[in-house]
Amino acid sequence: MNDQYDVVVVGAGPGGGSAAAIVAEAGYKTLLIEREAVPRYHIGESLMPEVYWPLQRLGMLDRMREAGYVVKSSVQFVSANGKESDPFFFREHDDRECSATWQVERSKFDEMLFQRAAELGADCVDRTRLLEVHFDGDRATGVRVRDAEGKDHDITAKVVIDATGQQSFIANKLKLKQVNPELKKIAIWRYYENARRDPGENEGATIILQTTHKNSWFWFIPLSNGVTSIGCVGDRDFMLSGRGTPAEVYDEELAQCPGLLARLEDATRVGDVRATKEFSYWTTRHAGDGWVLVGDAFGFIDPVYSSGVYFALEMGVRAGDAVVAGLASGDTSAAQLGSWTEEFKAGTQWLRKLVNVFYTKEFSVGRFLRDYPEHRGNLTDLLIGRIFYDGAGNLFDDLDPALQQAVAKAKM
Template sequence: MLPTKETYDCVVIGAGPAGCTAAALVARAGFSVLLVERESLPREHVGESLMPETWRTFERLGVLDKLRASRFPKKVGVQFVNHTGKESKPFFFRQHDDRDCAETWHVERATFDKMLYDHAEGEGVECLDGVRVLEVAMVGDRTTGVKLQAKGGATAVIGSSVVVDASGQSAMLAGRLGLKRVNPDLKKSAIWRHYRGAHRDESGGGVKTIILHTDQQKSWFWYIPQSDDIVSVGVVGDNDYLLKGRGKPAQIFEEEIAKCDGVVSRLVGAEPLDDLAVAKEFSYSTDRPSGDGWVLVGDAWGFIDPVYSSGVYFAMLSADMASDCIIDALRAKDPSAERLGAWAEEFSMGTKWVRKLVTAFYSGEFRVGKFAMDHPEHVPALTDLLIGRMFSPAVPRMFEDLDPWLERAIAESDRQSDTADDTMDGGGSVPAIA
C-alpha cells in the first residue's frame, strides 16, 4: 500500500518510539504527516525497560491511560549486583519522589510500539507499515521527499517539506551523509533472550531492572521482568570478547550465564524461549542533528548504551523536543538546519551526563553502593540520573566528586594489580616460586 497523497508537510521514516512521537505531535499541530515503517507491525525489538522520566512525553502524547490499563508491570527501581554477587540496596524511585511520575513500566516492545503507532494514527497521521524508503530525495543539501516501495514492488516519489529520520540504528540519512561515528571506547555486543518462569522480586510494589556483572567483569547482564511471567535476560560485552572466535551465540550466552551466579540463581527452573537475538557495535553519535529539510531523532541521532535503560527515553524525548522545532519551521515556512536542529544543544548537554555514567560503569571500578556510602549527599542526584532527570542541577555537582573518586578507585586497583604481579614475579616480601 502506498500513500494517498503526493505531498506532505512532514514524512517520518521509522515507526519506533521516536518516529511515532514526532509524527503524532506534528500532526496534532495541524500538519499533514506520513509515517513509514519498513517492517510489518507488530514487530519484536529490544529495549523493554523504560526510564521513569519518559512519563513526561507519555503525558504530552496522551497515552498514560493506555499504559495504566496495560498488562505491563510497573518498574519501581533499579538494583546492581557486582562481580562477587554482592547486591546493592535497591534504588526505589518512590523513596526519592513519591509522585506517580517517579515510576514507569517494563514493556514488551512489539505491543508498546504498536500502541504508539495506533495512537499516532488516531492523531491524524497517515501510517504505513511494510513500506520501504528506497532513498531520500535531495536537491543539493536540502531534502525534498522520499522514494517509497510497497510490498508488491510498486514505487512512488513523495514530496515533503521536512523529512524526519527516525530509522533507528540503521540511521538511514546519517549513513548516507557520512555523519555516523561509532564510539571506539564503547564497541559492544549484546546477546539476549526471554525466559518463562524465572525469579521475580516484586518488593516495593513492582519489579526492578537488575544489572549484574559476571565474575571476571568482562561482561554484564540485564534482567528485566515483564508481563505473563516472562523475563528478558541479555549479556553485553566488548565485541572482540563476546563474539569473536567463541562459537555460536547460543553457546556463548550459556557460557556467560555460567559466569554470573546472580543470573544462574534467578533462572533456576525457568524455560528459555526460542528467540535468541544478537546486536553489535551499537554505541555511536552523529556529527550534526539536522540539515535543510531534515532532522535526526532517536537512535538515528545516536545511541549510548543499554546499561541504564536510557534508549527509549532518549528516543522519545529527542522526538518530543524536535517536534517543537519542526512545528516552528513549518509554521515559518523555513525548514532550515538551524530551525530544525535548535533542540539538540540542550538535549546533548543532558545526555552527556548519562554518557559519563556509562563510562564510569565500564571503568570496572564504579561501585554504585560504595559511591553512595562514601557520598550519601549525592544519592539524590544519582537517583535523578537513573530516573532520567538529566537536567537536574545536582547532577553536574555529583560528577565533581564522582570523577576524582573514580580516579582514586582505578589507581588503587592498578596498585593492587602491580603488587600481585610483583609477587608472582618474585618482587615484594614473598619469594618467587620456581
Template sequence: MVSTSGTSDISSVGNTDVIVIGGGPSGSTVSTLIAQQGYKVTLFEREHFPRFHIGESLIPETYWVLKRLNMLPKMRKTQFVKKHSVQFVTEKGKLSEPFYFSDNKPHECSQTWQVMRSEFDHMMIKNAAEHGVQVHEGVRVLEVLFEGTRAVGVKVADERGNVRDVFASVVVDASGQSSMIMSRLGLREWDQELKKAALWTYWEDAYRDKGRDEGATIVLQTQGKKGWFWYIPLHNNILSVGVVADYSYLFKDRETKDHEAVYFEEVAKCPGLQPRLEGAKRIAPYRAAKEYSYRSREVAGDGWVLVGDAFGFLDPLYSSGVLLALRSGELAADAVVAGLREGDTSGAKLGAWGPNYIQGMERMRRLVCEFYNGFSFGKFVKLYPQLKGHLTDLLIGDLFDEKVDDVVEPMNHIRRLQAEKSAALPVE
C-alpha cells in the first residue's frame, strides 16, 4: 500500500493493469471501482492532498456512486452541512418556491451535502488507497506514451528527480481541465453558447437559513438577469459566494479589472444577496475562472479513456460538476473492467458508455441554457405544476432517464410565448 502523505518515490514503481492520471473525484472513483474488481491500479497525482478546489455543492444522485465506493458511512460522520433543496431568488429579490428533493423522491438519497472540497477530495483519495489503489502524490505525469494510436503508459517524475516510464493496459485521464490526452490529440471543443466566467470568495458570519433550509444551495439572479450568484453554506461558519456571468460582461467590458471592485459591483446589483452579507467578514482572496465550458470530441480511444473534467465541464449553475465526475468515473470503470476481462481495450469498448452519458450531460446543458435565456422556474411550475417532479429530477441529477424529456416541449412553448410577446412590443 502506498501512503497518500509524504513524498512518493517512483523508482520502484512497476507496470500495472490501469494507470489513472489525477486523484480528484473522477480519478478516485474510477480507480477505486476498478481496484474493487481485483485489478492493479496505479494513480499519479501531481499535488499533495488536501488541496483547494471549487465545486462544493453535491446533488442527490451522487449518493449511488458514493454507495458503491463505500463512502457513505464516512460522509455521515463528517461535519459537512446537510443539503435538502435548491432555491432560486429572482432579480428583484423574491424567493421562488424551493425544490425539496425528498418531496419528489422520499429516499435517503435525497439528502446530500455541501462539502469543503479540500476535505472531500482528500477523503476520496484515501478511500481509493484503502481499496488497494497504489496512490502516488507529488508525482507529475510528463506525457502519455503511445504506440501508434494506442496509449500504452505514461512518463512520470517525482519530487526527488526520478523519471521513469510506467506501462499499463489502460490509461485513464482524470487530469482535470488540463486534460492531457484531450490537449495532445486536439479533441477539445469550446462551448460557443456558454462563454461564462466566475468570480468568488468565502465569508464568515453571513446569513444562514434555519431548519430544513439551512443547507440549501441558493441561486440569486442579478438585476437585468446579467448574471447570478451561488450561495453555499459550508461547515465551520463558512459561506461560499460567487458570481457567474458572460465572460465579456464580467471581465472585458468594464473600466476596472480589480476583482474586489467587480465583485461588489455585482453584489450591488443583487438585492437578494445584499442583506445576507450584512455583517459578514471576508476570509479568503478572490478567485476567478474564465471561459470554462468545453467537451472532448471523443470519450475514449484504444487504450485510453477520459473522465470528469478531462472529458468536459458544463457550468456551475446546478452543481452538476461532482456528479458528472463521479458518474463518468463509475461508467468508465465498468467499461475498463469489462474490457480487461474480455481482452478488448479498444476505444469502442472503453467508450461504450459515452453516448448515454453525453445524452445526460445534454439534458443538464439544456436546463442551463434555458436559465441563461430567461427561464423562470416559478413561471414554469405555475403553468405546468404536473411537471415539477421532472424538473426536480433534473435538479437532483437524474439525467439518464428519458422521462425527464417531458419538460422539453413545455420549455419550447414558453420560449415561443416569450418571443411572441417581445415581437408585439412597440418599437420606441
C-alpha cells in the first residue's frame, strides 16, 4: 500500500470490487482493501439475471460462463401446503442471453471481482482492517487501516467508497442508518448434498418455500458439485424466542415445510448451521463530500428475491462512474458522488414493495395473477431485476388495491 490514492474502496464484495474496477480502469490510483483473507466465505449466492449488464461492463461474462456455476433460468414458489407454482422461466419473457444467470459460490465469485480490479490497475490488499475514515469537517480525506502484520497506515484519498457491508462504517459513524421495524429478520442456513432438483431447465431454479404457519420461509439454491444452499428466514422475535439453538430452530421449521422435506429425502447434511441477522435498513444519506456508499453499506432490503448481489454490482458501477466523472472535473462533492442514487432508489422501490407483498400472509400472488394475468410479464421483470424503466411498477396499480382488500377481508 502507498500512503496516497485518488480513491480508497473499503470492502471487496460485489459493490466494492466493481467500484474499484471501474475507477482503476479509468486510470485513477485506486486501493481496494478487504478485512478478511481472499477468498472468503459469504452468503448471498443466487443472482438476478440483470447482473448480466454490470458483469458485461466489467468484462467478466466469459469468465462467468467458464467458471462452472449452476445456470439459473427460473424461480419458483411453493405454498404453505406444498403446492408448487409454475416456474417463472425468464426466457419466456425475454429469450435473450441476459435472461439466464447463475447460482454462485460467493468465495469464488468475489475473488473473481477482486482479481479483475487488480487486473485493471487497482492495488488490492486483503487481511487489512479499516480503523477510521478521516474527515476534515464534513469532507472525507482518507482512512486509517491495519494490515496483516498489525501495522497501522494513514492513507489520504480524494474519495472514500464505503463498501463495508452490514458494518456500514460511515453510516454508523454519522448515524445515517434506519432499520425497517417490520422487516427484522433472522436467517439460519446449512448445506446439503444430493437434495432433489427438478429435471431439465428448472434444475438450477431458486425455489422459495413457505412453512405451514407462514411465519418463516426457506430458500433452495442449487450450487455446483451437487451442493444445495437451504436457508430459513423468519422474524427475529419468532426465531429467537427461547426455542433453543439455531440448529434446533432450523430443524423445527424444516419439519413445517412439506414442500422441502420431499426434496431432502436422499440428501446429506454438509457442514454446520450458520445464522445471521437479515435486517432491512436504508441510509438517510448515501454520499457526502469525498465519500459514497455502495452495496449493503447503502442499504439492504431482504433476501427473498435475491436482489443483494445485483444491487451491489449496479451500485458499484454507478458509483464508480460518478467518482470517475467527479475526479475528471475536480468535483468530488456529495451532489456529484451521489448523483446516481435517486434514480437507483426509484427503481429499487418496486422490489421493496414486492417484499412487503410477500410477507403479507393474507395475500396470494398466485390468485392475483389469475385475476390479472396481464401483469405476469411485469412481475417477471421484477424477478429478473429489470426495474430501471418507466412502467416497472405498473402492476401495483392493481396490486395495491387487491392487497388492501385482502387484508381488510381477513380482519372481518
